[in-house]
Amino acid sequence: MRFGCRGLIVVCVALLLTGLGVRWCAAETAPASTTAPTAVAQPASAQAYNLPPDKLAKAIALSRIRNILDIAGSIWGIVFLWLLMALRGWSGLEGWAQRISGRRWIQGAIFFAAFFVITTLASMPLDWIGHHYSRAYGISVQGWGSWFGDQAKALGLTIVFGTLALLLFNWIVQRWPRRYWLGIWLVTIPILLLILFAEPVAIEPLFDKFEPLSQSNPALVTELERVVARTGTNIPPERMYLMKASEKTNGLNAYVSGIGATKRIVVWDTTAGRIPNDEVLFIFGHESGHYVLHHIWKGFTGAVIAFFFIYWACAGFATWMVKRFGAGWGLQELSSRAGFVVLLFTISIAGFILEPAGNAFSRHFEHQADVYGQEAIHGIVADPQKTTVAAFNDLGEAWLEDPNPNPFIEFWLFNHPSTEHRANFAMHYDPWANRGHGEFFKN
Ligand SMILES: [Zn+2]
Numbered sequence: 001m002r003f004g005c006r007g008l009i010v011v012c013v014a015l016l017l018t019g020l021g022v023r024w025c026a027a028e029t030a031p032a033s034t035t036a037p038t039a040v041a042q043p044a045s046a047q048a049y050n051l052p053p054d055k056l057a058k059a060i061a062l063s064r065i066r067n068i069l070d071i072a073g074s075i076w077g078i079v080f081l082w083l084l085m086a087l088r089g090w091s092g093l094e095g096w097a098q099r100i101s102g103r104r105w106i107q108g109a110i111f112f113a114a115f116f117v118i119t120t121l122a123s124m125p126l127d128w129i130g131h132h133y134s135r136a137y138g139i140s141v142q143g144w145g146s147w148f149g150d151q152a153k154a155l156g157l158t159i160v161f162g163t164l165a166l167l168l169f170n171w172i173v174q175r176w177p178r179r180y181w182l183g184i185w186l187v188t189i190p191i192l193l194l195i196l197f198a199e200p201v202a203i204e205p206l207f208d209k210f211e212p213l214s215q216s217n218p219a220l221v222t223e224l225e226r227v228v229a230r231t232g233t234n235i236p237p238e239r240m241y242l243m244k245a246s247e248k249t250n251g252l253n254a255y256v257s258g259i260g261a262t263k264r265i266v267v268w269d270t271t272a273g274r275i276p277n278d279e280v281l282f283i284f285g286h287e288s289g290h291y292v293l294h295h296i297w298k299g300f301t302g303a304v305i306a307f308f309f310i311y312w313a314c315a316g317f318a319t320w321m322v323k324r325f326g327a328g329w330g331l332q333e334l335s336s337r338a339g340f341v342v343l344l345f346t347i348s349i350a351g352f353i354l355e356p357a358g359n360a361f362s363r364h365f366e367h368q369a370d371v372y373g374q375e376a377i378h379g380i381v382a383d384p385q386k387t388t389v390a391a392f393n394d395l396g397e398a399w400l401e402d403p404n405p406n407p408f409i410e411f412w413l414f415n416h417p418s419t420e421h422r423a424n425f426a427m428h429y430d431p432w433a434n435r436g437h438g439e440f441f442k443n
Contacts, residue, residue: 048389048423049396049403056403062137063402066130067409073126074352080122081345090115090338091330097337108170111337112163120155127151137400142248153206165191166340173343174335181315185308192300193259200258200266208248210266213240217272224284226380230441231288239264246270252398254283256290265291270398278381279391282373289372289440295365302361306354314346321346355412362415370422374429375438388426392419 051059084090097110131147134140142150172183204210214221214237221237228235245253245268252271258264265287272280290296321342322334331339374388381387396403396419405418416422431438 047403047420048427049393049401049420051397051400051403055397055400058137059396059400059402062133062139062400063405065133067413069126069130069133070413073123074355076126077119077123078345078348078352080119081341081348084118085325085329085331085338085341085345088330090341091336093118094336094338105167108167108337109163112166112170113159115166115341116155116158116162120151120158124151139251139398139400140249141246146248150207157203157206170335170337170340173340177333177335181311185311188307188311189304192303196259196296196300197262200262200264204257209244210241211244212238213242213267213272216242216269220272220277220280223277223281223380227281227285227288227376230380231285231292231376233288233292235265235288235291241266242272243268250398252283252395254280254287256287256296259296263291275391275394276387278377278387279394281377281381282384282388282391283395284373285376286369286373288376289369290365292440293365293368293372295369298365299361306358310347310350310354314343314350317346318343359411359413359415363417366416367422367425370417370425371429371438372440374426375431375441378432378438378441379443385427385430388429389423392423392426395419396423 093114094107094111097107097114100110101107131140131142131144135142168187169184172187173180176183213224221240224240225237241264243266245251249268250270252268252275254265254267254271256263256265265284267280267284271283318334322331322339326332326339329338331342333339334342370388374384377387378384395401401419403420405414405420410418410421417425437443
């Protein structure tokens with residue numbers, strides 16, 4: 001789910017459950033799904049991030065495909081929900097669920113489970129195209145059987161947990177028809193916390209294999225401990241994991257996830273051992289920056305505040321829509337199952353409109369983590385500037401990032417600054433010149 005998979009599941013569940021602002025600070029170093037087409041390539045000498053000509057052409061072509069799929073996926077998700085409202089599909093589904101069982105909660109469970117199956121199937125073609133191109137360009141090495149298996153697992157999880165969540169939310173709408181948005185907001189908070197806490201131990205292992213980093217890379221762990229010592233973080237080797245990403249991708253990555261007892265740093269096995277250890281130290285320093293600068297908590301707080309206003313505005317919008325169009329769509333009230341989809345529809349629109357705002361926060365955090373990472377390896381690697389620029393070049397090449405993305409695309413879709421911007425900053429960042437010191441470290 002790293003490229004081209006912005007389906008309806010993402011719109012409906014990720015927005016409702018994982019939050020606008022939480023996932024994007026979970027800190028992937030490589031922006032897997034973001035780059036843009038470009039009309040004119042700058043001369044190579046002006047760039048901090050360069051690709052050989054054959055890879056440059058591929059990167060530009062692939063970026064265009066990624067952007068189209070990303071935007072098309074978001075719009076299609078919204079249009080599909082609307083189409084089934086206007087064609088009375090959701091009210092028909094509700095009638096069908098009512099004929100199957102007399103119990104209200106069973107009707108709801110059937111309705112929402114079917115809702116997830118239908119919306120997943122609707123987003124499947126775009127996901128499929130995304131995976132096809134990812135394989136064609138040599139980023140993904142995941143076979144179709146394994147890929148469909150992952151899709152099935154994700155759908156199963158969504159059906160179980162998404163249905164439970166939507167049943168609860170729908171019940172709140174029925175119970176408090178006027179102030180339900182406040183109730184939904186209140187229960188969103190513990191649900192978000194639970195997801196953040198449980199994701200690395202309950203969800204991630206279902207899709208990928210993890211092992212202690214020290215098992216296969218003891219020398220690297222020893223080097224990483226020097227960064228740990230310099231950053232003053234309390235990240236013991238038990239919290240450093242290696243993810244077996246090479247079974248599915250050639251991309252490079254590392255990330256932090258979890259909160260409290262489940263907090264950890266994960267390095268992909270495509271990264272550890274494939275690029276120089278100095279560069280891994282920088283990536284680790286960047287991830288440590290997210291850890292030290294409390295980006296997960298800041299993102300969580302931002303999402304919770306945003307949700308308060310989003311739910312309030314969407315509730316008003318959805319009430320108006322049901323009044324205005326409900327009769328034509330076969331809906332009497334918002335508290336019905338089909339009426340609840342109107343609320344999901346308005347939240348999807350809010351998510352789409354607010355995506356640039358969320359991405360702007362994310363890019364700010366990512367830039368901070370870049371600065372932190374470069375400072376963290378000062379005194380440990382010979383030349384932090386050189387190492388950092390080299391790391392961005394390796395990351396960009398592995399993901400085929402476009403060196404010259406369109407600025408509007410960067411503004412709208414990028415949750416990390418473009419690789420060129422990151423590499424260019426690193427190339428010129430030298431706070432230690434003239435005996436100065438960095439922003440986050442005293443030496
Ligand atoms: Zn990051």
